[in-house]
C-alpha cells in the first residue's frame with residue numbers, strides 16, 4: 432500500500448469498486464460526523480463474513496448508537512477509577528512472574544506476558560473473571576478458540592468475493608470444526624451465565640448492557656457477541672502495542688535511556704505509580720505515540736461503504752457503494768507527513784523543531800468519529816501503567832534472535848513472533 436500511494440498518489444483504486452485513501456483529511460471525510468450527508472456504513476463483506484449475532488463493532492447505525500451509549504458507562508472516568516484496583520492486581524502479578532524469571536536468569540518472551548496480562552484484565556472486565564493466563568503461564572483454551580475463529584474469519588472475508596466457493600467450502604467443513612465451535616459456544620454461555628449471577632452494579636464493561644438488556648432487546652447470543660468483541664478488541668491491540676514499544680525502545684537505546692531516566696526520577700517507589708500519576712511522564716506518552724505510528728495495532732484499512740447518492744472524499748466525488756478505507760501503516764510511513772518516517776523519534780511528539788513540519792493529526796490509531804474506539808482511554812491507561820512499572824522494575828536487553836522481530840506479516844492483527852528479552856532487576 433505504501434509503494435502504491437507513493438507511486439500513484441493519495442487515492443489509489445485497489446479493486447474495481449474499492450479505493451484506498453492516504454491523506455490527513457481522509458479521516459474526517461470517511462469516518463467523521465457527517466453534516467448533511469449519510470454516514471459511510473461498515474462494509475458488509477468485511478464486518479459480516481458469516482451470519483452471526485451482531486455486536487457494537489458491526490451493528491447497523493441505530494442499534495450501534497444504543498449499544499454504544501450503554502457501554503460508554505463502563506469506559507467513563509468514574510468506572511476506570513473503580514476498575515483500577517483490579518487492573519493493578521493483574522499488573523502486580525505480571526511483575527511477580529517477571530521477577531521469578533530474573534531470579535532464575537532465564538530469558539523471557541515478553542510479548543507472551545503482555546498478552547497474558549491484557550487477556551486477564553479484559554476477561555475480568557468483560558466476563559467478570561480472568562482467564563488465568565498469568566497464573567498458568569499460557570493462553571487459555573477459550574482464547575485459542577477465539578484466535579482460531581479470527582483466522583477463519585479472515586479467510587471468509589476474502590472468500591466473500593467468491594460466494595459460491597465460500598458456500599461450498601463452508602458446507603464441506605469437517606465435523607471436528609463444528610464440534611470445536613459447539614464446545615466453544617457452550618463454554619462462553621457458561622461464562623456469561625456466571626457473570627450474570629454476579630452482584631448488580633459491578634463496575635465492568637458489560638454491566639451497562641446487562642442493565643438495559645430488555646430495553647435493548649439483547650439475546651444471550653448478542654450479549655456474548657459483545658463480550659467477545661471486547662475481548663478481541665481490548666487485549667490483542669494493547670498487547671501488540673506494548674510489545675511494539677518495548678521492541679522499538681530496545682533497538683533505539685537513546686530513547687530507552689531517556690525513558691528510564693524519566694520514570695526513575697519522577698518516581699521513588701513503585702507504589703507511587705498509578706493510573707493518575709503516570710500523567711507525569713510526558714516522554715513515555717511520546718514513546719507510546721511514536722510506537723502507535725510505527726507499529727499501529729490496526730495496521731490495515733477497515734473498509735467502509737460510500738452512502739446512497741455518493742459523497743465527497745478529498746474533494747473528489749465518490750459514487751455510492753464504493754468501498755473506501757485508510758491504511759494506517761502505509762499512511763504513517765509516508766515522508767509527505769512525517770520526517771524520517773522509518774526511524775523511531777518520540778521527540779516528534781514533544782515539539783522538537785526538527786519535526787515541526789510533521790502532520791501529527793495524521794496519526795489516528797483509534798480512528799475518529801461516531802465509531803471510534805470506545806476503549807482509547809482505558810488502553811492508554813493500561814499501557815502507561817504497565818510500561819512505567821516494567822521500566823521502573825527492570826533493565827531490559829533484547830535477545831539476538833529478536834532483533835528483526837518487527838518484520839511481521841499482518842492478518843488484521845500482527846502475527847507477532849516471540850519478543851525474547853533478558854531482564855535484570857533494578
Ligand code: HEM
Pocket residue numbers: 487488499553636661662664665666668669672727728729733796797798801802803804805806807809810
Ligand atoms: C492500543 C489499543 C487499541 C487500539 C489501537 C484500538 C483501535 C480501535 C479502532 C481502530 C477501532 C475502530 C474499529 C472500526 O472502525 O471497525 C476500535 C473500536 C473499538 N474499540 Fe478499540 N483499540 C484499542 C484498545 C481497546 C480497548 C482496551 C478496548 C476495551 C475493551 C477497546 C474497545 C473498543 C470498542 C468497544 C470499539 C467499538 C466502538 C464502536 O464501534 O462504537 N479498544 N478500536
